Amino acid sequence: MKHIAESTVRRLSLYLRFLEEYEATGHATISSGELAESGGTTSAQVRKDLSFFGSFGKRGMGYTVRDLSIAIREILGLQRPWSVIIIGAGKIGAALAQYRGFTTRGFRVVGVYDRDPARIGTKLEGVTVRAESDLERDIAKLKPDIAVLCVPGDAAQALADRVTAAGIHAVLNFAPTPLKVPKGVALRAVNMATELEILAFGLTNDGALPVR
Amino acid sequence: MKHIAESTVRRLSLYLRFLEEYEATGHATISSGELAESGGTTSAQVRKDLSFFGSFGKRGMGYTVRDLSIAIREILGLQRPWSVIIIGAGKIGAALAQYRGFTTRGFRVVGVYDRDPARIGTKLEGVTVRAESDLERDIAKLKPDIAVLCVPGDAAQALADRVTAAGIHAVLNFAPTPLKVPKGVALRAVNMATELEILAFGLTNDGALPVR
DNA sequence: CTTAGCTTGTGAATGATTTCACAAGCACTC
């Protein structure tokens, strides 16, 4: 398959969110221009993004909201559920476990892990927190798709190593440390301190960041 | 000032984090290659990133860890503290309020707001949760620099409008909705559902996302 | 059946970012 820019995939995710809202308001079709407006981009960008995957609209008419939703869900791989384990049951792990955005899009939390004995055995959104030492056995058994790391920075790499060695192929890292993972493992990082620092840069160097 | 790519600023933030760790281990100098290794990029990229802002190294020697730390902190605008208000005292807001990465980098939480009377008056990391209706008055008085939105998607735009109208110039959005803000306001969004969806895409379309 | 009015899909052009490649500069040695 040809390479697809990450920015394209990110926009597809936003289009999908808007399409779902838009469908709920009763609209049956939508033009690339309307879709662009919603996501803060241009109609050409929308059409280009979609063109990498096929041709989903009707000239003169636009896109059928429902069909395009389904098509994007298929492109993103959301037609099937994904099982997620959360590692680290601190505040951030707990916040993610209850995050509605996860469950409504077909991401199911099948396990929460922590190393702190005080947390092990407690329940988080209906899922019992287990010992980090169970990780390997549980991954072998449950074969979860995605591991979300919500542990302190100094513990993150070791856990990433463990879960990838145990067979996990996708990692979402909330620890403030850049991770290395084996080739073939999908990795994303959310670094909240970095986001704030980009804002600080923008405030300090007014107009230095390109407008989007 | 010339435009600086967001990707450059993001990498500077990572370099800084590594430099701080590296300094703690007692190293006095570092080469662009070592710095690149740490951030998963190339030495040429490191040098190019820095070159937009000046010339900080010594040929043949590399960079003085401490001097480069200071230089990057200056570039990012971290030589002064930034005050932050958190809007929404739910799980995510609470997790952020206690997030160490914020405070250690000079971001101080000066206010937490919620609309739920049950939460108003409670304490979060030493900060009393106040009523959302106090926002305008408090912003006028305290002049916080950054607002972090941790509210449900359907409330986010209205609150963004309110805080920007009240004088906030930077917004970090954790709500799963794309926001519109007035020109001149710095905006960043962290969308956890989108991050998971990018991972799902990567898992589904193996090798379609460019390796980084 | 033909025309008018939209809107898609897509090569080509532009713009942005990354990588390359190398001259210039510094420290250390002999």
Place this chain on the structure above:
DNA sequence: GAGTGCTTGTGAAATCATTCACAAGCTAAG
């Protein structure tokens, strides 16, 4: 103080992403 070994800083080249611009296709109207 000339030579060697590194490493920076930076134009130029290459790659990647976005925008432009327009032919092609669809619907509805007459």
